[in-house]
Amino acid sequence: MDLKKLLPCGKVIVFRKGEIVKHQDDPIEDVLILLEGTLKTEHVSENGKTLEIDEIKPVQIIASGFIFSSEPRFPVNVVAGENSKILSIPKEVFLDLLMKDRELLLFFLKDVSEHFRVVSEKLFFLTTKTLREKLMNFLVRHMNEKRELTLPVTLEELSRLFGCARPALSRVFQELEREGYIEKHGRRIKVLKNPFEHDRI
Amino acid sequence: MDLKKLLPCGKVIVFRKGEIVKHQDDPIEDVLILLEGTLKTEHVSENGKTLEIDEIKPVQIIASGFIFSSEPRFPVNVVAGENSKILSIPKEVFLDLLMKDRELLLFFLKDVSEHFRVVSEKLFFLTTKTLREKLMNFLVRHMNEKRELTLPVTLEELSRLFGCARPALSRVFQELEREGYIEKHGRRIKVLKNPFEHDRI
Structure with missing residues (x-):
């Protein structure tokens, strides 16, 4: 048009x-x-x-x-x-x-x-989604074919996007790392398990 | 029409x-x-x-x-x-x-x-709002002229509305009570200070 x-x-x-x-x-x-x-x-x-x-x-x-x-x-x-x-x-x-x-x-x-x-x-x-689901969903959508990504926004912006406080988001990052879903070095993240492929997180 | x-x-x-x-x-x-x-x-x-x-x-x-x-x-x-x-x-x-x-x-x-x-x-x-602001805003909008309200939804539904986890919401309720903003007995709440009248919370 x-x-x-x-x-x-x-x-x-x-x-x-x-x-x-x-x-x-x-x-x-x-x-x-x-x-x-x-x-x-x-x-x-x-x-x-x-x-x-x-x-x-x-x-x-x-x-x-x-x-x-x-x-x-x-x-x-x-x-x-x-x-x-x-x-x-x-x-x-x-x-x-x-x-x-x-x-x-x-x-x-x-x-x-x-x-x-x-x-x-x-x-x-x-x-409708929990913070955990939102974050995992975000990571999976932004990762490359090697399952790696660099966060395109700051934690501050990400927490605003998810409608949560920043400390709450940091806690979920730590949880996912502890449970072996991701590996995180600063803004670089590798997704080790993709919970959406088989089961839901 | x-x-x-x-x-x-x-x-x-x-x-x-x-x-x-x-x-x-x-x-x-x-x-x-x-x-x-x-x-x-x-x-x-x-x-x-x-x-x-x-x-x-x-x-x-x-x-x-x-x-x-x-x-x-x-x-x-x-x-x-x-x-x-x-x-x-x-x-x-x-x-x-x-x-x-x-x-x-x-x-x-x-x-x-x-x-x-x-x-x-x-x-x-x-x-754009923090969970604390969302909750206080919700309470102020739903209170009567005596500044009292009965929560019209369950905590579960309220946390969904705010896009947060239920425990996070409970924590904010406790915070607001401790700081003297509200008094809470089950689902009945009295707003003691309205932070939107003068200052922002």
Whole structure:
């Protein structure tokens, strides 16, 4: 789907690297489509701490899943990671386009649904698996054919991903090592037994 | 929005209490709308354990957020909680309707987006707050004007909700009691200090 064909329906806005495109909680009044450049999203928590969330690459609709919610607001800060061009289309005009263009309608529904599926699966994973299962699952998914991996994130980030405290995660690492599932040297890990191949852990 | 006006566009299927409407992982071929009755959704995990997730009341589109994803499948078992009537509309026909009926299009987009917002917020909550913050937040949201509550779920369910192990949750309860934030007698809890009123915990 070439979203660039929508160019005549809106106006193009240019942002320089580092400029804030939208602040967290800004109302979503228009449909924004990143045409060129890179955007970064970051979440600001109640105590003012900023956490980098994601990168948006062109050509993509920004925050597609939130645009038509009942009180649509940007869930994060959107910042230009480099000089970027964004197409801004008023929501009403975009609705007209959806009703006229079946391909666009399907593209948009699929875009929103795919985001929904990813978020739902993550939520499910977090709420149904034990920390031990989450960690083992993560290691097995990231190991190479020699069953080795270098942790791609810090323990701090990993514990956030798993929704647990860092000491709890360290304890599980030690448990898995003691029970002969893994061998760990700093961030380098070798999986000795893969519990998902035969039995569950 | 009265979804019953879509009656002429599909066929009505009747399910008796206890009948399975869809199995988890069944492909989503039609748009299903619950007209009468109640549906229950349950998740079956890899080891065969079944977990009740939610209840669907009429009139509502079933699994709206998944219908137009790239490989659309039901994320859960859908079971009739009582005798129920479901309207089944082929996806292509539903797309035609969306393109003709602006009100329906807006309703559907809003429905999907609201689900997305709820799931995203839960995910955010789980991955950014510490267990201590999650628990305190939960207690404050559920207490009455006397700052008292009876836990509406078991510790087991609560730890699942928070994505942690049960012993970890018990430890945090003890911590909060020791530090004078709460008083706990079985499932009855009194909040003595609300850390969100002034400072963060």
